[in-house]
Amino acid sequence: MQKILNVALENRSYPITIGENLLSQFEHFKLHSGQRVLIATNDTIAPLYLQHLIDMFEAHGIKTDFVIVPDGEQYKTMETWNQILTALLANNHTRNSILIALGGGVIGDVAGFAASAYQRGIKFIQVPTTLLSQVDSSVGGKTAINHPLGKNMIGAFYQPQAVVIDINCLKTLPPRELSAGLAEVIKYGIIMDSEFFNWLETHIDDLLNLDVDALSYCIYHCCKLKAQVVAADETEQDMRAILNLGHTYGHAIEAELGYGNWLHGEAVSVGMLMAAQTAKLLGKLTDKDIQRIKNLLIKAKLPVKRPEQMTIESYIPHMLRDKKVLSGQIRLVLPTKIGAVEVIDVVDKQLILEAISSI
CATH class of the missing domain: 3.40.50.1970 (Rossmann fold)
Known part of the structure; x- marks a missing residue:
């Protein structure tokens, strides 16, 4: 079908x-x-x-x-x-x-x-x-x-x-690559669709087992959500930035470790947890929601710990080269609950380092 x-x-x-x-x-x-x-x-x-x-x-x-x-x-x-x-x-x-x-x-x-x-x-x-x-x-x-x-x-x-x-x-597709793709799937639930996140909590094993009906629904739903965002903001002047949840941290991991050592989805997985922890430190996200995100990432067989070979400070130079940076200030997409995010224009460097160190 x-x-x-x-x-x-x-x-x-x-x-x-x-x-x-x-x-x-x-x-x-x-x-x-x-x-x-x-x-x-x-x-x-x-x-x-x-x-x-x-x-x-x-x-x-x-x-x-x-x-x-x-x-x-x-x-x-x-x-x-x-x-x-x-x-x-x-x-x-x-x-x-x-x-x-x-x-x-x-x-x-x-x-x-x-x-x-x-x-x-x-x-x-x-x-x-x-x-x-x-x-x-x-x-x-x-x-x-x-x-x-x-x-x-x-x-x-x-x-x-x-x-x-x-x-x-x-x-x-190798299992590791399949899990890496699930990071982007989970991202959609976190940024804009709590019901889809709920569905994923129930059906993540079906996706890992390549159930055709589950995959068909999942791919269609993700593409529909992305198409809506792209139609509203094709060149990322505003709301399309929400699709970058976890990417500012994740891209730092990929660039620092050498492209390909961590798959993109693996880096985004850890990056989303860092973003969630940053949101918590700002008083914008509950421990309960962070735990739900972490549990789902674990079920998807994705990493939830930062790479040991990276220092905390090594993230910052890469994050300052992120495309969302304005006037030298790091801007981050942060979850405020399952199904909603905000783009925060100025985030204190020390708070970012604290969030990274906690993952």
């Missing part, structure tokens, strides 16, 4: 299709005979799905090229971005070509950024294959690469023309 959502952005609106076996259903890709496609994927995903897509596209009269890049957050770099651009150039792709991002969040972000830059912008399609990318990064048009000094600091807001989410891809 398929579900279709629309991201409402006027002339940049696009469908998100969620279901099983979608990689075998040509109609969801919004392509037609005579078009040219470049598939960007990684060396983990390519052996699983690449040839299948090439065969399907070429059977429908679409000339298909591909580029395979290394897998992992540590390869979300200028070099990988350039590799995709080189493939477009070497194969003589034009402004009418379409770039397809086949993979997780790294491929989606880097390929999307390449699409935004190639000949000043070509169409692209997101085909996310991890839970994290299916519920979060493939939707909303945030594209970027990392820099050694900061995560996602170089990029563009650039919307895809379609998102095709095949739930069956999760069958080949």
Whole structure:
């Protein structure tokens, strides 16, 4: 059974299709005979799905090229971005070509950024294959690469023309990656939907066991929530910042330890607890709510302790390079209860350090 959502952005609106076996259903890709496609994927995903897509596209009269890049957050770099651009150039792709991002969040972000830059912008399609990318990064048009000094600091807001989410891809996902995706799922419950958080407390094991009905509902619901936020604030001038709960702390962990050593969702898990503890110190969140968040993260098999090899003070330089920083002041998304958050413009550094040290 398929579900279709629309991201409402006027002339940049696009469908998100969620279901099983979608990689075998040509109609969801919004392509037609005579078009040219470049598939960007990684060396983990390519052996699983690449040839299948090439065969399907070429059977429908679409000339298909591909580029395979290394897998992992540590390869979300200028070099990988350039590799995709080189493939477009070497194969003589034009402004009418379409770039397809086949993979997780790294491929989606880097390929999307390449699409935004190639000949000043070509169409692209997101085909996310991890839970994290299916519920979060493939939707909303945030594209970027990392820099050694900061995560996602170089990029563009650039919307895809379609998102095709095949739930069956999760069958080949390692358990650690599945849990990492659940961090972003749990985030939605904390920031804006207490009933969804309640549902997760009951159904987290179903998600870990890849129950199709639970996954279908979960992915659809997360995409619906994100689509609502993106439609209201596409370029993160205001409320879209709430989607960054835990990310200011989490990005510091990723950058300090080296991209890929902690998965993004693992860092966000600990980051959300740090944000919750910060909110508690400000008198904005109860111990009971913090414990519920922690318990759910534990059930999702996510870390709830900060990395021992990082000093408390090492977080601050990274947090000061966060995209939400204004006039040199750290701004944080903090939960005030399950289902609600605030963006706090000025948070005292000593209080932040106290919150970090408690996790």
